[in-house]
Amino acid sequence: MKYYTLKENHLFSKAYRNGQRAGGKYISVYVMPDYHAARLQRANPLKLRINRVGVTVTKKLGVAVVRSRVKRILRQAYYKALKTLDMKTGKIIVIAARSAAIPAKTDDIYKELKEAFLQLGVAENKKEAEDE
DSSP, X not given: OXXXXXXXXXXXXXXXXXXXXXXXXXXXXXXXXXXXXXXXXXXXXXXXXXXXXXXXXXXXXXXXXXXXXXXXXXXXXXXXXXXXXXEOOSEEEEEEEOGGGSSOOHHHHHHHHHHHHHHHTSEEEHHHHHHO
C-alpha cells in the first residue's frame, strides 16, 4: 500500500487539537477522521480509501541527521504496521516522536505504534480476524 503523507500545517494542527491521542515512551499518535476521504477515494486510480499519515520530529531532538534517522524509523514502523495489522481507512494519522525515540530501534517503535493503533481503534490484529 502506498504511503500518503500529510503536507498541510492546518491538518497537523487539527489532528493535535481534535484528534484522539495515544501516547507512549517513544511516540504520541493522534488520529481523527478524514473528512475528505470520499473525495480522495474518487481521485485514487484504484478507488481505494486511504489513510493520510504525517510524521513529526521537532528540533529539540537534535541535528538534522538525528531527526532524519528518527523519521526513517517511524516510517518503517508504520510500513510494518500496515503489513501486520488490519488497518481501518479514511483517517488522518499524525505520529510525533519523543526524545526517547532517538536510540530506539524499529521493533521498539513498531510495538508501541501497534499498541496505540489498537487502543485508538484504528487497527485490528489480522490473526484474530482470521480465527473468528
